Amino acid sequence: MRKTRTTRRGCALVAAALLLSAGLGITPAAASELTAGTPPAATRDSHDAITPVVASPTTVPVPVRGTDGKTHLVYELAVANMSPQPATLTGVRVQDGDDHTLLNLTGSALKAHFRPSGSAAGAPPTDQLSPGRQGFVWIDAVVPPGTSLPLRISHDIGVTYPKAVGIIPAKMTERVATMTVPDRHPVVLSPPLDGAGWLNGNGCCDQLTPHRTAANPLNGTSRFAERFAIDFVRLDSGNRLYHGAADKVASYPYYGAPVRAVAAGEIVSAVDGLPDATPGSNPAHLPLDEYAGNHVIERLPGGEYALYAHLKPGSVKGRVHVGQKVAAGAQIAQLGNSGKTDAPHLHFQVMDRPDALAANGLPFVFSSMSLQGRLGSSVDDLFGGEPARVGAATGGRAAADGSMPLYLDQVSFPVRP
CATH class of the missing domain: 2.60.40 (Immunoglobulin-like)
Structure with missing residues (x-):
């Protein structure tokens, strides 16, 4: 979670290539007429405009309210x-x-x-x-x-x-x-975690985090499954991420925290048995099907899918299985450090299909949540063992029900039995 940084064939394409490279024999006088917002007469008459840089949106966005209001x-x-x-x-x-x-x-x-x-x-x-x-x-x-x-x-x-x-x-x-x-409207969910101190250490929207820029080239196209994904880590009362040796999962007090179903739904994938990675060293050369580590995918009532990834070994098996119906708030696993990860955290995302990587990421909001503050330093600084600088929530934004946590937000969720 640490911050880092079709070809179609045919004569139409040939014509387009000739148009752009040779100019179709357009005279310099005609070319000079083409300035910003002033196309040549022939273009004006046909309502066409030359656009040598072509562009298309990767998705039609769903408006979502952030913790900034x-x-x-x-x-x-x-x-x-x-x-x-x-x-x-x-x-x-x-x-x-x-x-x-x-x-x-x-x-x-x-x-x-x-x-x-x-x-x-x-x-x-x-x-x-x-x-x-x-x-x-x-x-x-x-x-x-x-x-x-x-x-x-x-x-x-x-x-x-x-x-x-x-x-x-x-x-x-x-x-x-x-x-x-x-x-x-985005799907409204109950929180996947309990209590205070949870930090969005890798997420949406304005800053280009690894999640936000993950354009996965899969199955012949670019996939943006992690567009709204969040890596949740927890700071203690002293704003520290861990105590003791940074390369031991036991040094992270939130390791093993209960992970809860965000809605009443059906389990469509449940993977367990993969080991924890060593904190501080992101595993290399993992097969794609192990990137999410031990994980659960839940089909939500509206047809969306929720991914809970990097779960603790042994915490999925015996709790949930494929085909099982779960209630909102039910514990489905524990937070861990399995898969492609360099520190214990819960990777959570909502998507349009049950695939952790080859999907389109969808926005979501949490029904119950308060905004504690915002990290005022780099996420990488948390791994130095020093207390994080967290600024208090300002502008009356502490009440954050019905919104989505933004990158570097620290939030608090209700505690459930």
């Missing part, structure tokens, strides 16, 4: 540079149907929310997209209070090229990826 639209924008020249992204703006700006990424903020596919871990932020390369812009757009749904949104992408080529100018703004956000 704001409603978030969380998704990814896949972008690809179809030009033979390198593209520089100068801005990405999300707007509603009335041209109200919901998110505007420029400069360092854009670089922080954009990554070309295949970027090496730790690669410096960039706004460059080489010819033919794809990348993702991670979107967290905030909906103003009182906004009615369904909501029509669009994306304006600023692009510059080294020089104008054919009908592609050196500088332009594209309006792309228009979609409608329906009037839907």
